[in-house]
Amino acid sequence: MLFIKKRSKIAVTAGLVAMAFASSVYAEVSLKQATEIQRSLLTLDTHLDTPANLVMPGFDIMQRHSYDHDFNQVDVPRMNDGALDGGFWAIYSPQGPLTEEGYQQSRDTAILRALAIHTMVTAHPDTFGFATEAAQAAPIKAAGKHVVFMSMENSYPLGNDISLLETFYKLGVRLAGPVHFKNNQLGDSSTDPDGPKWGGLSPLGEKFVAEANRLGIVLDGSHAGDETVKDMIRLSKTPIMLSHSGSKAVYAHPRNVDDELLKQLAATGGVIQMNAYSSYLKKLPADPKRNEAFKGFIAMMQQAESGEMTAADYDKMQQMRRKIEHDFPAVKATFEDYMEHFLHTLKVVGPEHVGIGADWDGGGGVEGMMDVASLPKITQRLLNEGYSKQDLANIWGLNALRVLQAADDYAKSLKTSK
Amino acid sequence: MLFIKKRSKIAVTAGLVAMAFASSVYAEVSLKQATEIQRSLLTLDTHLDTPANLVMPGFDIMQRHSYDHDFNQVDVPRMNDGALDGGFWAIYSPQGPLTEEGYQQSRDTAILRALAIHTMVTAHPDTFGFATEAAQAAPIKAAGKHVVFMSMENSYPLGNDISLLETFYKLGVRLAGPVHFKNNQLGDSSTDPDGPKWGGLSPLGEKFVAEANRLGIVLDGSHAGDETVKDMIRLSKTPIMLSHSGSKAVYAHPRNVDDELLKQLAATGGVIQMNAYSSYLKKLPADPKRNEAFKGFIAMMQQAESGEMTAADYDKMQQMRRKIEHDFPAVKATFEDYMEHFLHTLKVVGPEHVGIGADWDGGGGVEGMMDVASLPKITQRLLNEGYSKQDLANIWGLNALRVLQAADDYAKSLKTSK
Numbered sequence: 007m008l009f010i011k012k013r014s015k016i017a018v019t020a021g022l023v024a025m026a027f028a029s030s031v032y033a034e035v036s037l038k039q040a041t042e043i044q045r046s047l048l049t050l051d052t053h054l055d056t057p058a059n060l061v062m063p064g065f066d067i068m069q070r071h072s073y074d075h076d077f078n079q080v081d082v083p084r085m086n087d088g089a090l091d092g093g094f095w096a097i098y099s100p101q102g103p104l105t106e107e108g109y110q111q112s113r114d115t116a117i118l119r120a121l122a123i124h125t126m127v128t129a130h131p132d133t134f135g136f137a138t139e140a141a142q143a144a145p146i147k148a149a150g151k152h153v154v155f156m157s158m159e160n161s162y163p164l165g166n167d168i169s170l171l172e173t174f175y176k177l178g179v180r181l182a183g184p185v186h187f188k189n190n191q192l193g194d195s196s197t198d199p200d201g202p203k204w205g206g207l208s209p210l211g212e213k214f215v216a217e218a219n220r221l222g223i224v225l226d227g228s229h230a231g232d233e234t235v236k237d238m239i240r241l242s243k244t245p246i247m248l249s250h251s252g253s254k255a256v257y258a259h260p261r262n263v264d265d266e267l268l269k270q271l272a273a274t275g276g277v278i279q280m281n282a283y284s285s286y287l288k289k290l291p292a293d294p295k296r297n298e299a300f301k302g303f304i305a306m307m308q309q310a311e312s313g314e315m316t317a318a319d320y321d322k323m324q325q326m327r328r329k330i331e332h333d334f335p336a337v338k339a340t341f342e343d344y345m346e347h348f349l350h351t352l353k354v355v356g357p358e359h360v361g362i363g364a365d366w367d368g369g370g371g372v373e374g375m376m377d378v379a380s381l382p383k384i385t386q387r388l389l390n391e392g393y394s395k396q397d398l399a400n401i402w403g404l405n406a407l408r409v410l411q412a413a414d415d416y417a418k419s420l421k422t423s424k
Numbered sequence: 425m426l427f428i429k430k431r432s433k434i435a436v437t438a439g440l441v442a443m444a445f446a447s448s449v450y451a452e453v454s455l456k457q458a459t460e461i462q463r464s465l466l467t468l469d470t471h472l473d474t475p476a477n478l479v480m481p482g483f484d485i486m487q488r489h490s491y492d493h494d495f496n497q498v499d500v501p502r503m504n505d506g507a508l509d510g511g512f513w514a515i516y517s518p519q520g521p522l523t524e525e526g527y528q529q530s531r532d533t534a535i536l537r538a539l540a541i542h543t544m545v546t547a548h549p550d551t552f553g554f555a556t557e558a559a560q561a562a563p564i565k566a567a568g569k570h571v572v573f574m575s576m577e578n579s580y581p582l583g584n585d586i587s588l589l590e591t592f593y594k595l596g597v598r599l600a601g602p603v604h605f606k607n608n609q610l611g612d613s614s615t616d617p618d619g620p621k622w623g624g625l626s627p628l629g630e631k632f633v634a635e636a637n638r639l640g641i642v643l644d645g646s647h648a649g650d651e652t653v654k655d656m657i658r659l660s661k662t663p664i665m666l667s668h669s670g671s672k673a674v675y676a677h678p679r680n681v682d683d684e685l686l687k688q689l690a691a692t693g694g695v696i697q698m699n700a701y702s703s704y705l706k707k708l709p710a711d712p713k714r715n716e717a718f719k720g721f722i723a724m725m726q727q728a729e730s731g732e733m734t735a736a737d738y739d740k741m742q743q744m745r746r747k748i749e750h751d752f753p754a755v756k757a758t759f760e761d762y763m764e765h766f767l768h769t770l771k772v773v774g775p776e777h778v779g780i781g782a783d784w785d786g787g788g789g790v791e792g793m794m795d796v797a798s799l800p801k802i803t804q805r806l807l808n809e810g811y812s813k814q815d816l817a818n819i820w821g822l823n824a825l826r827v828l829q830a831a832d833d834y835a836k837s838l839k840t841s842k
Contacts (some may be wrong), residue, residue: 032661110587112593121595124539128546169528176532177539 023131038354040386043395044089048147048403049168050278052181052361053115053159053228053250056080056347058098060122062310064317067126068133072377079366079377082133085152086380091403092134092146092153092183094249095123098175098368099160101188101195104367109165116163116266120156120177138178139414140407153165157181157226157249159368162190163215168213175221181249182218183226184211184234194231196260206233212241219243224409225252228363232262232267241386245275246414247406250363250370252281252347253354262347265354272355275314275412277405279363280348282370285346287339297332303327341374345387350387357397361405436789437669450692458804461813462507466565468797469511470599470697470779471577471668472648473786474498476516478540480728482735485544486551490795492749494742497784497795500551503570507617507795510520510552510571512599512667513541516786517578519606527583534581538574538740545572557832558825573778573828574666575644577786578604579632584626587636593639598828599667600636600727602629602652612649614678624651630659637661640835642827645669646699646781649678650685653810656663662830663693668788669764670699670780673772679704683772690773693830695823697781700788703767705757722747737752759792763805770806775815779823 035043059065059078070083085092097119102108103290127134135146136154146153156178162185164170170183184192189203192211209216215238220227226319227235227244238246248271252262263271271278284290309315315323352360364370366378375383385398393401451531453461477483477496503510515537519524535815545552547582553564554572560668564571574596580603582588589600602610608623624635624793633656636643645653656664666689670680681696686757702708724741728735733741770778776827782788782790793801 106587110590114591117591118594121539123544125546128543129549131547170525173532174526175538319497395565 011104016151022277023104034384035389035407036383037386040359040389041382043090043389043398044382044402046384047399048144049091049381050143050153050155050361050403050406051155051363051370052090052247053088053281053337054080054093054095054227054366055159055364056120056366057123058311059367060126061119061339063116063315063320065335068130072297073371076328077140080373082152084377084379086316087379089181090378090381092155093316094155095178096157096159096368097123097416099163099186101160101162101186101190102319104175104191106165109163113161113165113170116158116174117177120174120179121420123156124178126387133173136141136178138180140411155180159226160181160186160190161338162186163241164192164214165192166210166362168210168301171214171217171223172221175223177336178380179223180413181247182224182227183249184214186229193237195229197229200208202231202233206231206237207241212237215241218422219416220412221411224413228340229261232263235263235267236270239276240269242259244291244416245277247276247409248278250281251278251363252286253350256347256350257286257288259286265412268351269352272359277359277361277409278351278355280344280351280363280408282364282372282375283346284336284339284372290337290339293337294329296336299334302330324410338371342370344375345384350389352393358405361403426742440814444535449476449587453804453807455800455804458807459507459800460801461807461816462820466562466721467506467509467799468561468571468754468779468821468824469781470665470786470824471575471699471781471786472498472511472513473516473577474696474784475513475537475541478544479537479731481733481738484584486548491789495745497789499751500570502795502797504817505647506795506799507723508796509561510573512573512575514577514786515541515597517581517604519578519580519604519608522542522609524583529680531583531588534576535595536630538592541572541574542596553616554596558596558829561593561821573598575599576648577601577644579610580604580608582632583608584609584628586631589632589634589635590639590643593641597666598831599642599644600619601646602632602648602669604647611652611655613647614649620649620651624655625659625774630655633659637831638838640832641737642831647679650681653681653685654688657688657692659696662834663695664689665824665827667695668699668701668783669696670704670739671768673763673774674768675704675706677704686769690777693827695779695817695827696769696773697824698762698769698792700762700782702757702789702790703756705761705790708755708757711752711755714748714754716746717736717752721748756789756791759790759801762793763802764792766802769812775811775818776823779819779821809842
């Protein structure tokens with residue numbers, strides 16, 4: 007399947023020319039100007055892990071938080087500050103054992119997470135609008151609301167029952183990736199310590215791709231191993247997305263993709279959304295003391311998520327974390343490191359195949375951009391690199407919506423051809 | 425398991441004595457007085473089919489409807505008029521084919537119905553309170569809100585995967601019956617035209633009972649065949665409920681239970697909630713013309729439920745129904761017919777084992793009581809029959825909550841004994 011559009015090649019060329027003359031031709035855009043320009047665009051981050059916070063005791067998406075205090079990165083006040091309209095709010099499932107019991111627990115948790123996302127929207131009808139179709143995003147923004155698409159990070163909760171993908175489709179999921187940190191029943195992860203198990207998608211994973219196509223769900227190749235991504239591109243009838251990934255040419259981490267795969271992704275109409283997860287952006291020094299201090303913290307997080315923790319206990323947990331962060335501060339990549347991935351990827355595939363998925367509330371954040379309030383820095387930098395407002399419109403949302411539209415169109419074409 | 429309490433026998437005796445002298449000892453209670461008394465009690469109907477309306481185009485639970493105009497029987501203004509605090513809001517699933525595809529479709533629809541019930545509560549936080557424990561009901565009433573327990577009418581959506589009962593438990597279900605109009609994978613219905621298939625619960629149905637017990641879900645024997653109910657009573661570790669049923673001694677319909685089974689239910693601590701479904705209350709004349717006129721209407725209802733109908737088309741559908749109701753008016757049982765079942769059942773098992781589940785929005789309603797606004801008539805009549813305010817408190821809610829508490833206590837005892 008070839009989706010190359012002439013316009014995208016022209017756009018790449020225009021971008022490069024603009025970049026070459028950026029410093030001489032354009033006056034520098036201020037952050038304030040960039041923010042205003044960004045506000046005029048439909049802005050979507052394709053990987054918001056914020057729904058995990060929705061089930062935390064006492065968390066209120068309407069209130070302003072700060073990363074330094076409680077480590078949250080997304081709330082309505084900061085979305086407004088950072089001119090972020092919304093995005094794909096993820097049902098994240100940690101990888102568990104490939105057993106019936108594991109599948110069932112994960113399925114239930116994922117269904118409840120979908121309920122939590124709907125509850126957020128229903129509880130604040132003037133603030134959020136739930137979207138299942140590409141064309142719904144702009145009207146939601148026009149109504150002064152934030153856009154809530156739903157996605158699934160790790161489709162482990164489907165177990166061996168691919169029919170559950172339709173359940174999640176009906177609940178609103180429109181973007182789904184097969185795997186997370188480890189290989190599972192659907193295919194190989196990019197980061198399984200045991201290496202590949204299937205050599206790409208598993209046979210069940212191939213069915214997963216077909217079912218996503220049938221339903222109109224965009225396939226998400228982030229976290230998937232390279233061979234898995236290639237299988238997805240090969241098998242999918244519609245362009246795929248890497249909802250939060252980086253460039254292997256800039257930093258050779260398994261979570262990033264090389265230029266050849268990027269070109270293959272773009273050639274099939276797909277899109278990569280740039281991830282701001284520090285340890286995927288450059289080699290950071292090992293920090294065994296910090297890791298040691300964090301031991302036990304994960305278990306507490308899970309307890310908090312399960313609803314078995316009071317708000318007071320959750321506050322105590324956050325206090326502990328502040329102490330750890332104080333005693334063993336994280337070494338982060340910088341905003342410049344992030345932009346290096348971003349700009350390289352733009353050079354390779356052009357602004358019609360790049361977007362933003364910074365892994366907010368899922369580990370994302372770099373020095374100089376630790377929450378969504380700082381997002382206009384990206385716009386400022388890209389404008390100053392010579393990218394046009396139309397490029398920014400594509401990057402900030404239209405590319406992702408194009409891919410979603412293609413998935414939807416394909417699914418509808420199956421229905422009408424019946 | 426024997427749950428007979430001395431107090432219940434005394435209550436029956438006291439009730440009978442009071443009834444015998446009602447006309448001479450007590451002044452007649454007016455409807456207004458009865459309404460005020462009812463308002464002071466926690467009032468729950470254990471079978472509200474209203475959630476089916478929640479997904480109908482344009483339906484608004486906050487607005488006043490009328491049965492004559494749109495055939496809805498439950499909304500907030502009329503709950504307020506009729507002093508109904510709330511009840512068990514049912515996820516109703518029509519019985520479909522016992523195939524994987526049938527199971528999957530039904531599972532998905534049931535999950536979405538649970539979402540619709542939560543959405544109702546979340547959208548109106550000052551009006552509704554969601555409850556999963558017996559002890560939550562009174563505080564919700566005290567806060568001036570309506571009580572929303574969730575139940576499952578027909579557990580067909582579980583398919584062959586009993587683990588899905590936990591999914592629904594986590595979504596909030598605390599009362600579940602195995603079957604509806606027809607036999608299914610879990611057991612025999614009381615009304616399958618082909619007669620019994622399993623002779624009671626199926627082997628999977630026995631697992632269903634054990635799983636409900638383990639989770640703390642009350643088993644609902646309404647719609648189940650008599651042998652199925654007996655199996656449920658025999659196997660269940662906690663008292664069961666008939667959420668909307670009647671007396672076979674008054675009218676020998678398969679949906680009703682005979683005195684012997686009633687006594688068995690009561691002896692094990694269970695409760696029967698009196699159903700106001702006209703054609704189960706007495707023999708009504710056949711009406712082939714009306715039935716003919718209704719053909720095709722069911723399919724339209726399903727289309728409306730599926731979300732594929734506009735509000736305008738739904739209005740048209742309601743107009744059609746109004747014409748049918750005008751041309752071929754339904755013959756209904758009367759309020760007196762309803763009370764005959766009610767009073768007989770009270771005589772047999774006493775006011776600690778009887779409650780109210782009138783099948784509102786699911787076919788319930790009798791001449792003189794066609795919506796929840798008329799519910800105080802029941803209170804008036806029972807008070808005038810000599811039942812005490814405490815009896816009314818038991819009938820209106822405490823009996824159902826006792827059974828729910830027992831189910832919860834049992835499930836908790838399993839956890840602590842681990």
